[in-house]
Amino acid sequence: MSDIETTTVSEEGFGCNSQVGDFDMSIDATGETGPDPNSALVATYASCFLPAFRVGGQQRGEDDLGKIQIDSSADLDDDDDLTAIRFDIHVAADLSDEELDEIVERAEDICHVHSALREGLHADITVHGNAF
CATH class of the missing domain: 3.30.300.20 (K homology (KH) domain)
Known part of the structure; x- marks a missing residue:
């Protein structure tokens, strides 16, 4: 088992939503919907x-x-x-x-x-x- 596990999902485009423990984090490669x-x-x-x-x-x-x-x-x-x-x-x-x-x-x-x-x-x- 790993010490850290996250899940990152992109439904479309270049924005991703990551689940980090109990927290959600949005990152967008283009910087449009979140930080790059x-x-x-x-x-x-x-x-x-x-x-x-x-x-x-x-x-x-x-x-x-x-x-x-x-x-x-x-x-x-x-x-x-x-x-x-x-x-x-x-x-x-x-x-x-x-x-x-x-x-x-x-x-x-x-x-x-x-x-x-x-x-x-x-x-x-x-x-x-x-x-x-």
Whole structure:
């Protein structure tokens, strides 16, 4: 038995509806009826990295990072394949660049999506402390 099972259905066109546990998710290759797969991947990556960043902070003794926001951007080649992903992370806590870099390193080890992507596509990450 698999650890993760999903069902994805397309009745017509390029839009797909996926059942992920108790949740429905719509993705459309054309971006007309939902996010396109590349956008969904970038959002999923950020959605995994943000809690990993919090855990990385806790491992360093920073239990209250406050609000965290990840602004993601990505580049596509002429075939619409992802060639680069960037995270611009804004953190409410007032931490030094060194402390933030240590948390990023821990988050990279914790984030499952980060581990799953080929090394050349890992996010380039910038973190901004005391951002709010």
